[in-house]
Amino acid sequence: MPSRKALIRRPSPRLAEGLVTHIERTPVDAALALEQWQTYAETLREHGWETVETEPADDCPDGVFVEDTVVVFRNVALIARPGAESRRPETAAVEESLARLGCSVNWVWEPGTLEGGDVLKVGDTIYVGRGGRTNAAGVAQLRQVFEPLGARVVAVPISKVLHLKSAVTALPDATVIGYPPLVETPSVFPRHLPVPEESGAHVVLLGGGRLLMAASAPKSAELFADLGYEPVPVDISEFEKLEGCVTCLSVRLRDLHA
Numbered sequence: 001m002p003s004r005k006a007l008i009r010r011p012s013p014r015l016a017e018g019l020v021t022h023i024e025r026t027p028v029d030a031a032l033a034l035e036q037w038q039t040y041a042e043t044l045r046e047h048g049w050e051t052v053e054t055e056p057a058d059d060c061p062d063g064v065f066v067e068d069t070v071v072v073f074r075n076v077a078l079i080a081r082p083g084a085e086s087r088r089p090e091t092a093a094v095e096e097s098l099a100r101l102g103c104s105v106n107w108v109w110e111p112g113t114l115e116g117g118d119v120l121k122v123g124d125t126i127y128v129g130r131g132g133r134t135n136a137a138g139v140a141q142l143r144q145v146f147e148p149l150g151a152r153v154v155a156v157p158i159s160k161v162l163h164l165k166s167a168v169t170a171l172p173d174a175t176v177i178g179y180p181p182l183v184e185t186p187s188v189f190p191r192h193l194p195v196p197e198e199s200g201a202h203v204v205l206l207g208g209g210r211l212l213m214a215a216s217a218p219k220s221a222e223l224f225a226d227l228g229y230e231p232v233p234v235d236i237s238e239f240e241k242l243e244g245c246v247t248c249l250s251v252r253l254r255d256l257h258a
């Protein structure tokens with residue numbers, strides 16, 4: 001039976017100092033961010049996911065974006081080596097949490113860099129964005145770890161967005177969705193559907209056709225509802241100011257053996 005656990009990490013009191021790369025910095029309301037994060041976690045739980053909190057990393061402003069610290073395929077975890085040096089201290093506690101949950105653990109080693117936000121799994125295909133945060137050595141190490149387990153790793157060059165998953169994610173039927181101005185190579189995806197808003201490209205599959213997505217993408221939500229899915233919107237405005245999206249606030253673990 002598939003597991004339904006989601007790893008999360010509460011926002012640091014220093015959240016407002018988080019990195020911004022492709023957008024202008026605007027003030028972040030840390031109290032509102034904490035409320036939004038609590039609602040996000042509650043929404044996961046309401047939809048059947050047991051949330052597991054990894055040790056807070058109060059000195060790491062971007063620690064809440066826990067997705068970037070690891071890639072999990074089946075029950076094998078590859079601990080990231082973030083391209084952003086300020087984010088490297090985030091991984092130690094995540095490694096511990098995943099080992100405790102029964103994952104076997106691998107690591108990205110120097111000179112490799114890789115962030116989980118660059119990795120999109122669609123069935124047994126693992127798309128990896130080669131861009132500002134993930135380098136060629138990181139891509140090669142991802143292949144070495146997951147191809148022997150039966151994954152097909154497809155590298156996708158990116159330059160306009162922070163991570164591959166800032167541009168594209170996938171619907172339950174494996175259609176890859178993206179906001180056209182930010183999708184540089186739509187032809188790499190066998191089925192691709194444009195969405196009308198940037199944050200409409202980010203969905204977390206809750207199960208049973210329900211899609212956790214940002215409240216800032218109402219037109220995309222309408223499009224998904226029209227395709228027979230059930231959008232579950234959450235307001236994550238404070239995280240969006242730091243280039244975060246719904247996917248990056250959790251790591252869902254569906255194939256734990258324990």
Ligand SMILES: NC(=O)NCCC[C@H](N)C(=O)O
Nearest residue numbers: 018019065117242243244248
């Ligand atoms: N996977 C993600 O979309 N992560 C967002 C990370 C945002 C953070 N401010 C960063 O620049 O690293």
